[in-house]
Amino acid sequence: MAHPEPIRILIADDHSLFRKGLKSLLSAEPGFVVIGEAENGDEAVRLARALRPDLLLLDLAMPGASGLDALGELATAPISVKTIVLTAAIERAEIVKALQLGAAGVVLKSAAPELLFKSVRGVMTGQHWIGREAVADLVQALRSYSEAPPPSRSRFGLTPRELEITSAVVSGFSNKEIAQKFVLSQDTVKHHLTNIFDKVGASNRLELALFAVHHGLLAEPDSTGN
Numbered sequence: 001m002a003h004p005e006p007i008r009i010l011i012a013d014d015h016s017l018f019r020k021g022l023k024s025l026l027s028a029e030p031g032f033v034v035i036g037e038a039e040n041g042d043e044a045v046r047l048a049r050a051l052r053p054d055l056l057l058l059d060l061a062m063p064g065a066s067g068l069d070a071l072g073e074l075a076t077a078p079i080s081v082k083t084i085v086l087t088a089a090i091e092r093a094e095i096v097k098a099l100q101l102g103a104a105g106v107v108l109k110s111a112a113p114e115l116l117f118k119s120v121r122g123v124m125t126g127q128h129w130i131g132r133e134a135v136a137d138l139v140q141a142l143r144s145y146s147e148a149p150p151p152s153r154s155r156f157g158l159t160p161r162e163l164e165i166t167s168a169v170v171s172g173f174s175n176k177e178i179a180q181k182f183v184l185s186q187d188t189v190k191h192h193l194t195n196i197f198d199k200v201g202a203s204n205r206l207e208l209a210l211f212a213v214h215h216g217l218l219a220e221p222d223s224t225g226n
Contacts, residue, residue, distance in 0.1 A: 006033040007124055010053040012044035012070065013037075013086065014062040018109070022057070029117055041065030045073045048081050055120060056083045058103070060094055068094060071101040082123050099206065105129025128206030157199050158217065165192050166217050170209045 009026055011034060013019045023034045036051050038044040042065040048056055056074075060067030067085065074081060085098045088109040095106055104123040107116055119129040158166065161182070168178045175193070179186045200217070202208040211217070 004031070006031050007120060008033055008035045008051075008054045009120070010034075010036045010038065010044070010047055010051060010056045010081075012039070012041070012047075012056060012062070012067065013059040014039050015059075018059075025113055025116075029113075032117075032120070041067055041070035041073075044070045045077070048074060049077060049079060052079055053081055054124060056081050057086055057120075058083050059086050060098060061087070068097060068101065071098055071103060075102045084119055084123055084129065099210070105206075128204050155217065156215070158196060162192055162196050162199075163217060165189065166196055166208065166212045169193075169205050170212050 009032055011019050011022055011026075013022070016039070019037050019039075023037065026032045026034050035053055036047045038047050040062050044056065044058060044067075045065075047053075048070075058067045058070060071083060074083070083103045085095065085103045085106045086109050087095065087106060098106070105119055105128060107119050107129070122129050155163065164182065165178055168181060173181065175186050175189045178184070179189045182189075184192075196208065197203065200208065200211050200215075202211055
């Protein structure tokens with residue numbers, strides 16, 4: 001049986017010790033191979049164009065050309081590379097901007113290695129990753145970002161149960177975890193999510209989370225529903 005091709009990863013971070021440590025961590029995990037390192041945004045774009053990695057792990061807070069600059073350039077480049085933003089302490093609005101520029105997820109530098117591995121694999125299967133340890137910052141960012149009008153009281157036709165499931169998605173729960181939380185089958189959760197996506201016009205979990213926070217589509221603490 002043929003082994004799947006390893007995920008080819010490019011690391012971009014201005015701290016050499018962090019890059020080396022992350023490279024060692026990823027290289028020891030089956031199915032991952034680190035093919036390059038960059039120390040600023042310009043180098044990240046140049047290496048992404050030259051090496052064509054599957055995934056870019058990108059620090060936004062780099063001197064000179066920033067991670068946001070790199071994301072902006074890669075968004076129009078004739079290459080296909082998925083990006084996960086690595087962040088320690090960064091302005092919340094920049095996290096939102098990174099997602100708007102095409103980043104597939106946000107992972108805190110302080111996250112456990114297992115979460116990083118899970119996020120890499122999830123992004124490579126087409127998911128938009130909202131790690132539970134990063135979602136609180138994302139939620140706060142969306143509440144304070146831009147000069148958007150206050151959230152509408154409209155529920156877009158969502159039932160109480162659908163609002164609960166939407167809140168769970170915002171909190172980073174998987175379908176399996178949502179099923180356990182509300183004592184439902186995973187098929188039922190998938191059915192609810194399909195209905196939710198249709199009602200709000202979202203095509204994936206990240207879009208749903210962004211939409212839900214912006215419009216205040218979070219279940220009340222004492223809400224119940226079917």
